[in-house]
Amino acid sequence: MATSSEDEANHSGVSAEGRSFRFKFSPDEAFPPGSFVTFRQAPDRSALGQVESNSERPAGRAAASGRILGVIDEGGRLDPLASSPFRSAEVAAAGEETIELLHRATGATLEVGSLTTNPDVPARLLPHRFNRHTFCCGQSGSGKTYALGVVLEQLLAHTELPLVIFDPNGDFVRLPNLRADAPGEAAERRKFGLWLLLSTQRPSKVHPSIISQCDNSVLMKMSSPLDLTELGAVFGFAPARCCPGPPASARVRPCSPAGSCRLRALCRSETG
Template identity: 35%
Template structure:
C-alpha cells in the first residue's frame, strides 16, 4: 500500500514482532511507531527496512492504555494501522522503563529528550568513536548524569587527563545536574601536581602474582627468583620493597641477591608511584566517594600507570564478595585491554579486566569501556557488554565487528555511523528504552584535555 491510499497495514503472528509488507514511505530504522488493530494500541520500533521492496519489520515494545505503557504485555494481530509516534507516547516509554538520565536530543522524529536508564548501568557498557567524534566530551555528559543523579560510585581510569576537572563546574552552570554535582564528593588523584591528592599504589598490597608482574618474573623462566618471592611472601606482604631491599642485598642466598639486582636494574625504587606515607588509590576508592578520577597520564612511564590500574582492580576483585557496586570507567580501553599487549604488567591488568567482564557483574563490578579502536580491545571483554554507545566510526573492520557483537543494535543504524556529525551517537542495549540516535547535550563541567589549535597568522 503506498502513502496515497491510506496508512500502511501491519501484521504480527507472534505478538513480539510485526511486519509491514509495503511499499511503505515515511518510516526509517530506529523510528518508534504506534500500531493500532482496533482493539489495542501498541508501541513498536522499526528495526529493518527493505529498500528494494519498501517493506519493514520491527518489534513490539508494549501496550498503550489509560495513559500508561505496559511493557510486559504485547499481542498478535492480523491487521493493524501503523502511524508515527506522538511525543506523549515517547514520554510513556521513558516512564515505563525508568529512563531518567537526560543526555541529549533524539534525532529521529518526533525528537525530544534522549534518556538513559540509570539502573541498567549494572551491565557492562562499550563506548566507541574515532578521533574527533566527540567521544570523550560525550562520555563526560553521561558521567555527569550518573554522578549527579545516582548513588553509584564511579572510578575513572583516565590516561589522558581528560576528566581531571570533573569536580569543577563551567562558569554560569545551572540546573538540577549542576546543583547536584556541587554536593558530590569527587576526588581527583594525580601523580605529580602540586596541591593535588597524590595518585599512589602500595607494593605490599598487591597479590603475589601481581608482585611478580611488577618484578617481571616468570614462574618457569625465572624459577629461582620467583621461588624466592614465594618464600618471602610474609615479608613482602608487610614491608615496602625499599625496606626489604637491604636484606636481599646482604643475604647469603644467591636468589635473594639476584632479586635485589632485578629491583635495582628495573629502577623500581625510583618510581614515583609508591605510596610511602601517602594514602594509596585503593584507600581512597574504599572510602566510596561519588567519583574517583585516577589521572594515569601524569606518570613518567607506562609501567607505573599499569601498577595503579592493577592495584585498584586487584583490590576490588579481592573484595568482590562484599558486593559493593561500582562503575569502572576505562577510558582509551585499548591501552589496558588490547590482546597484543605482552609485558607482564599489561597482561596482568588485561586478564583481570577479562575476569571482571566475565564474572564481575554479579558482584557489582560494572565496566564502561571507551576506545577509538574496538578491534584493539580483547574480544572476551567486548562480548560481555550489554550496552553500546557508538559515535562516528569509519573503519569498516571496526563497524563489521560491532555489528557482530551487538546484535541488539539495528545494523542499519550502525551503518550510519560514518556520517555522524561530531557529538552524535547511537545508543543501544539495556540502558536505553530503545535504540536511539541522538545529539549529546552540553557538559556542565569543563573537559580536561582539549585539542591544541593550529596557530594562525
C-alpha cells in the same frame, strides 16, 4: 517475524504473534530504522513499536518491519511485557508523549541528548542498568569524549554511583564542577558497585574478553572496515541499517529491567 497478508495495506500494520510487525508505506514518507511507531487496534488500545529495517517494494511502495515494545492500555500506560497480535492496525509515527510512556515504563531517566529519529524528543538511559560494564567505541572526532562526559555528568547528578576515572588526557578534570543549573539533589537514590565504562577509538586493540563482559554498548561513527567487521559480533543486536550514521551520533543499547524489551536507541548528544 510477522508475516505479510493480503489484507496488509498502506498504513495498515500486521503482527502475527504480537512481538514483531510489518507494514507498507509510500517512499516519500519517513519511517527510518530506529523510529517509533504506534499501531491503533481499537479506540482504547494500541501498541508501540520500533522500526528495525525498511526496503523498497514494487509499485511505488516501501515496507518496514520491527519489534513491538509494549501495549498501551485504556489508562494510557505502557506495559512492556504485554503482547497483542493484530491482523490490521492503523500505523502512525509515535509522538513525544508516547515515547515518554516507554521511558516511564522502563525507568529511563538519564537524559543524554535527543533521538535522531525524533529530534524534539529527549533520549534517556536507564540509571539502574549502569551497574554493568559499558563499552563505548568510535573513531577520532566521532564525539566519544563529549558523549561520555554527558553520561558521567548525569550519573553524578542523579545517582550515587561511585566513579573512578582514568583520564590521561585530562578531558574530565572539570567534571566534579557541576553546572549552576544542574539539579542539587540526586533523583535516583540507588546503591551501586564499581563498574567499568570503557571508551576507545581502536576497539580492535581491546582484548575480546574485556568487551565480552560489557552488557551496555555504545557505537559512534566508525569507518575502518577492519573495526566494523570485528564490531559486527559485538553489536549483533543492532539491525545493520541502524549502524551507519553521521558524526556525533550514538547507537546505544541501555538494557531494560529483566523480562522487558531491550531498547536500541539512536541518539545525538547536543553540543550547541
